[in-house]
Each structure stands twice: as structure tokens, then as C-alpha cells.
Amino acid sequence: MATNKKEEFSQKEQDLAAFAKAMAHPARIAILKVLAQRNECICGEIVELLPLAQSTVSQHLKELKNAGLISGTIDGPRSCYCINWKAFEKFMSEFSFLFNKLKTQNEKACC
Amino acid sequence: MATNKKEEFSQKEQDLAAFAKAMAHPARIAILKVLAQRNECICGEIVELLPLAQSTVSQHLKELKNAGLISGTIDGPRSCYCINWKAFEKFMSEFSFLFNKLKTQNEKACC
DNA sequence: ATCTTATATCGCAAATATACGATTAAGCAT
DNA sequence: ATGCTTAATCGTATATTTGCGATATAAGAT
Structure with missing residues (x-):
């Protein structure tokens, strides 16, 4: 099972989910905060600011980059x-x- | 490995990440949109609107509820x-x- | 050329998430 | 009581994520 059904949703839904997913880890939130x-x-x-190994931080940075939330350039021996x-x-x-606009339309909650 | 390090981040970071995580799937975005x-x-x-089995939708609803994004009440044989x-x-x-406020402070990107 | 520093990538183990069918539970109608 | 409908939960297979150490890469310094 677990055959990926993600493609069956609209592109907007997928994009929003992907964005949320990129932020779905405290380490990545922390990285974004620093940046x-x-x-x-x-x-x-x-790496010094986070309680994680260098390789792990690098992986999180890569994910943020792939999701388009950050950009990185190589600067000599380090990357920025x-x-x-x-x-x-x-x-x-x-x-x-998705949420704010519709909210003002009909605020009253039912449950 | 993969020993959970999430607790080592601040509560705010964890909360934000948990919120994002709840939205990190197109099915859950779609559910929120409908609601x-x-x-x-x-x-x-x-269930009828999504391309997923009833049990899977139920699971997604549970996650959204656990994350506090939706609330549910039992209404006879169905739940609302x-x-x-x-x-x-x-x-x-x-x-x-986290992001907007800081953004206006110093807009110029470097890379 | 060699060493040092900084970062990315690989390989692996463990943890989580996704999805479904089958089963259970609970309310309503007969 | 029996059956019907609706939704939650269980069990299970698979996929994805998280995390680290080890290794590779690449630039700068000696």
C-alpha cells in the first residue's frame, strides 16, 4: 500500500502542501529564523546554532533549497x-x- | 539513529513546525479547503470529494484534529x-x- | 604538493507517515 | 432484536524522513 496519491490533488494543493512540508520541522524553522x-x-x-550534526544541517538546508524557500551560493570554501x-x-x-478570505465571509463556527 | 531531537528546539519553533506538518499533505489541504x-x-x-479510502480520510481528519486545526463533534451516527x-x-x-516583520527591516537579499 | 577548513554526499539504522481492507462501535430505523 | 448507515480503529505493507558517521570535494593556506 502507501502508493502515492499526492498527484491526484490539484497543483495548488500540492504546492501549498510542499511549502508546509518544508517548514514541518523545528530545525528548518530555526534555520529560517536565523536567515x-x-x-x-x-x-x-x-551548524553551531543548532543541536544537530553538520551533515544533518546540510540535509535540512538542501530540503529548504529544493522547496525554493532559500537560495544558496558558493563563496570560496564555504556556502552562503x-x-x-x-x-x-x-x-x-x-x-x-484559502483561509483568511473565506473566513471573513462566514465566521460562525458550528462545532 | 534518528533519535528525536525535536524537543531540543524552542516551543515556538516546535509549535510552528507542528502546524506546518499538519498542512504538509495535499489531502489535508483539500480537507481544510472544503471545511x-x-x-x-x-x-x-x-470522503466523496477526495480520491482516498474512508479509513485514510478518517486518519487525516484525526491528524488535523490532533493538531488543533479543526474540531469535530458527533452528530448521531455521523461526525461533523x-x-x-x-x-x-x-x-x-x-x-x-517570524518572516514578514523581519522582511521589511532588511529586504535586500544577498544571494 | 600538502594540509587545513568548510560543506556536500553516501550509506545505513531507526522512526514516521501514508494508504488500504477488515473490523469495530454507535446511532437510527424497522 | 436485527439490520443499515456512518465513522473510527486495527493491522499491515510500503514509502519517506530523520539523523549520524564516514567519506568525498573543493578552496585557501603553508
């Missing part, structure tokens, strides 16, 4: 990351569209 | 769900706090 605060790209400083604000804007507005 | 549109609580209608708007408000504002 948001420092703005300027950071690399192995992140920063938040992709555009992606956040896009997904935040989709969230709002 | 947002209809407002009034729905039950097995959701609706969105917990308060939870959304709380988490949306945390997202904004």
Missing part, C-alpha cells in the same frame, strides 16, 4: 544561504486566499 | 467537522512575526 534575522547569507554558523522572500510572499498570499 | 468553503460541519462528504479559525489566526500571526 531572516541575519539577512546576510550564513553557512556553518547555522539566504531566504527567498518572493517564495514566502507567494505562499503566504495563497494561504490567505 | 473553509462550507463552514458548516461536514463529515463523509469529504469544522475549521478552528482561532488556531489559524494564532499561527498566521506567528508566521508573520
